[in-house]
Amino acid sequence: MPRASTTSDAFNAVAEPRRREILNYLALRERPVGDIVLTLGLEQPSVSKHLRVLKDVGLVNVRRDGRRMLYRTNAEAIRPLHEWAGTFERFWRHQLERVKERAESQTKK
Numbered sequence: 001m002p003r004a005s006t007t008s009d010a011f012n013a014v015a016e017p018r019r020r021e022i023l024n025y026l027a028l029r030e031r032p033v034g035d036i037v038l039t040l041g042l043e044q045p046s047v048s049k050h051l052r053v054l055k056d057v058g059l060v061n062v063r064r065d066g067r068r069m070l071y072r073t074n075a076e077a078i079r080p081l082h083e084w085a086g087t088f089e090r091f092w093r094h095q096l097e098r099v100k101e102r103a104e105s106q107t108k109k
Contacts, residue, residue, distance in 0.1 A: 010081060013057045018042065019050050023073055026060060030072035 014020050021040055025031065033051065037044045051071055054060040058077040063070050 010057045010059055010077065011084075013053050013059060014081060016050070016053075018046070019054055022047070022050055022054065023059060023078075026071055026073045030063075030070045032065075032068045032070055034068075036071070 014023065018040075022036060025036060025040060033044065033047055036042070036047050036051075040047070042050075051060060051062075055062055055071075058074055060071050061074050062072075
C-alpha cells in the first residue's frame with residue numbers, strides 16, 4: 001500500500017522532527033514566521049515549507065496581520081494525535097509499574 005502524502009495526513013506530517021519542533025514552539029501562542037526562523041535557527045524557506053504542510057493537514061491555522069502571517073496550533077486537529085499517543089502512555093505507565101514492582105521484590109530478597 002502506498003504511503004500517504006505528508007500533505008494529507010497529520011500523522012505523516014508530524015513524523016518530521018522539524019514540524020514537531022514548530023508545533024511545540026507554536027503551542028503557547030501565535031507567532032510570525034520570522035520568530036520561528038530566529039528561535040529555531042531554521043532557514044525561512046524551510047520554515048515556510050513546513051508551515052504549509054502543517055496548515056494543509058489542519059494542524060496550524062494562519063491569519064494575516066498587516067504584512068505578517070501569524071501561525072498558531074489548531075488544538076482540535078491535534079486531538080487525534082494526542083489520543084493515539086495516550087494509548088502508549090498508558091502502556092508505558094503499566095510497564096514502569098511492573099519494573100518498579102520487580103525492583104522492589106528483588107530488594108526484599
